[in-house]
Amino acid sequence: MSRAGRSAGRSASGSGQDAATVDLSAVIVAASPDGPLVLLRQIGGDLLPSLPSGPLEPRHRTIEAGLRSWVEELTGHSLGYVEQLYTFGDANRHASARGQTSRSLSIGYLALVRETRARQGDDIAWQSWYRFFPWEDMRAGAPQVMTRIREGIAGWIAEAPRDEREDRESRARAAFGAAGDRWNEELVLERYELLYEIGLVPEAHRDGAACWAPREAALTEAESLYSDHRRILATGISRLRGKIKYRPVVFELMQPRFTFLQLQRTVEALAGVELHKPNFRRLVEHQGLVEETGAVTSNTGGRPARLLRFRRDILREHPGTGVGLPPGRPRKT
Amino acid sequence: MSRAGRSAGRSASGSGQDAATVDLSAVIVAASPDGPLVLLRQIGGDLLPSLPSGPLEPRHRTIEAGLRSWVEELTGHSLGYVEQLYTFGDANRHASARGQTSRSLSIGYLALVRETRARQGDDIAWQSWYRFFPWEDMRAGAPQVMTRIREGIAGWIAEAPRDEREDRESRARAAFGAAGDRWNEELVLERYELLYEIGLVPEAHRDGAACWAPREAALTEAESLYSDHRRILATGISRLRGKIKYRPVVFELMQPRFTFLQLQRTVEALAGVELHKPNFRRLVEHQGLVEETGAVTSNTGGRPARLLRFRRDILREHPGTGVGLPPGRPRKT
């Protein structure tokens, strides 16, 4: 093989590229006193709720610009932080898509917004994401649904063929944690995929996947979403939960001025775990992420609290400690 | 707006979805004693080297399966670890794509392989990735090219309009580090994008971007790649450098048995920094990632070393410490 097949493009087989249908899906997140919110369309009615989706129009210079454009039109206010999540394109994304020659792709984005007021109604509303992932909210300890999940998992392990048993055990332990383990709030996608595989989630049956649990065993405590949107949402939550640990993205969800406890409650809502107040305070102080405004607020229910603001000038770096690489070799100069 | 415009799809504007040309691009990485390698096509000749790209065929159930299929056909051996990187689709991806109605997208993947022998020739070869990013190799201290880069950056800052000056300064400091700062090896993409924006990289001029430096000022010490492939490669390197810190992916590049120093050299090659031997050793030991095989090797140039193997059973979790969230509130039971 010489240079043939290169001129037309960069395709390995020389067979050219395929046309595909592409849209954008957005996990748009806001924080409220009550919990983490995500924007969904078509609440109520006989169809399942779906993430806002829009077309990928060639007139925008970047994909992200296209996303911002239609989301801002849809919600009526501008997006803050935006990041690409993942491109979803399994052939069974859409039950109806099988047999098509052209694949249907969806580029998922995560967006954080401060406002939650605009454009309610219009077929669109904010929902707590824990409606769709009740097992991800461990703030008040393990929720009800967890016992049903653990039962399901136990059955799936018990009825495993001999040689798959250990594998299933360790996968379950990795995702949901064993007795003494600390809950790892980042593994949202892993947990969802395990439940999907076991068949505890209705999408698995909808997609016609072969799974252990019968359709009736699917968890009723959790609501489903259109197509693979629950998977996309899980990806978004995972990414956000990971990111708040090493980048100051929470502040994209906060009002301009806030108290330590408000900040803590927001982080807790996103992470789905409760935190230790004094240590949270010191961690944030220590990182130099906030500064005092001088003002205080008495809407606290207790002693008045100082109002803080995010130090925007910190965005320069904050490398995030990133475990794993030991110190560099000291270089004699 | 009621439920209209929903039946046909999930498009916000109801205008339907756009067809786009989609292909897959792969950053295929291997490690050698000499450094980190990436697989490139069309070395030599008058065209720039490019990452292997292939079509997205509808017959594969997942995008990843499609990728594996053509890469394995191309290289003649199977891929180990594979992960999706990013979907690239700026309108100026392809200089020739402007004015088209259909956008050209590329879904970038990172793949790690152990073998480097198969299918050399055939228009395809392994290259050290530092040919394209010489400034990313800090193993022997700051390389030559760094002084040219710092000069360029200094000029760009000096000639900034009053109100942009501080911004430019802090962006440069974030990407390349100030005097006393530790080099942050993860910021490969940020550094590339800064160089692109300044115009120190020929792609910027090829794409017709408006930038500070003239075309002749572009760095000659670094080689360019076809289209936006240097950006895709930068994304891959960034991702890999981040990942080795909290997931045991290095072992996907190692032979089945290896010594501590071989492992260290591989990590160093990827991260582009030198590490402190005794501490690296203890870190790896401490994490329980490896076990002794009992064998030793004398191909060391010094005292024989014990041969290790990766403990595959560790893949269960290793949460990765993830800095940032203080401990959970102790829950009284």
Added chain:
DNA sequence: TCAAAAGTGTTATCCTTACACCCATGT
């Protein structure tokens, strides 16, 4: 014998996690 790499010991420092405790306000 010496260079080169393998390996061990030890220490100061910082960060993490947990405990206990006091302060200021509204009802």
Added chain:
DNA sequence: ACATGGGTGTAAGGATAACACTTTTGA
């Protein structure tokens, strides 16, 4: 007065990052 949240002190244990040093081979 007491509940609620705001805010401080401190100490044990572990991880990090640096230092110095011994051991075992081949040339």
